[in-house]
Amino acid sequence: MHGETSLSSVKAVRSAFFDKLAAKGTDAKAIGDELFDLAELLDGNRQLERSLTDPARSADDKVKLITTILDGHVDPLTLEVAQAVASRRWSRPEHIADAVEDVAIDALLANADARGVTAQVSFQLADLHSALLNLPVVRQRLSDPHAEPEQRVKFLDTLLKGQPLDQITLDLAEHATRNLRNRRYLSTINWVIDMITEHRGRSMVTVTSAVPLKDEQIVRIKNAYRRKLNRNVYVNCVVDPRVLGGMRIQVGSEVTDNTVAAQLQNLKRAVA
Structure with missing residues (x-):
């Protein structure tokens, strides 16, 4: 994400919800799953992204729009996050989906924190990154934009079958291939690892x-x-x-x- 406006907005949103997600404990995973779905919805609807980031529209108007779409369909905290990102200003329309994805990862890490496995998730993703480094054909299949998302996820699950991975590790690994967002698989895994180490103060x-x-x-x-x-x-x-x-x-x-x-x-x- 580039642009001072977007960087300031995403920092403010993540900071505002850090403690609220932590308070959810293991239930924070459900929030993360819903936020990943919202990021995917935004990626697939450029008109909605533009409407929610239009500087000519008031913050209240944009909050009403996202509330109309989500109210009654998601957890109240998920809705609160969506309203918060809609009320902020963004340098580019696609940055609003980036912010939602960031908070989704924060939510999954809140679940890992509650169970004391955050370090384990980081190590497991690092091992996955290392294992795929010399498997270009596998990486290509996981990053293939022409394949259906569920086909890529199924392929990944076959690769990882039998591995003693934490559910959050698996969720993050699957997200990286389900919603490519114009990224390569390994670069996304590396970015997630960086987010976890930052989350852990390292x-x-x-x-x-x-x-x-x-x-x-x-x-x-x-x-x-x-x-x-x-x-x-x-x-x-x-x-x-x-x-x-x-x-x-x-x-x-x-x-x-x-x-x-x-x-x-x-x-x-x-x-x-």
């Missing part, structure tokens, strides 16, 4: 290497980035033989690539 440091890192290497990286960022960090280790050697470290949008593959690519460009 930063995600993703380290890609050709071979598994030793425990002492992980500790050094964790300590270095904890000092640099002045907050706790979680190191997500990804093994990718294609990097040949060295490490690629990513924190948010900041990337430090000291892999052999990157150096060879730089050499090729210099020679060219």
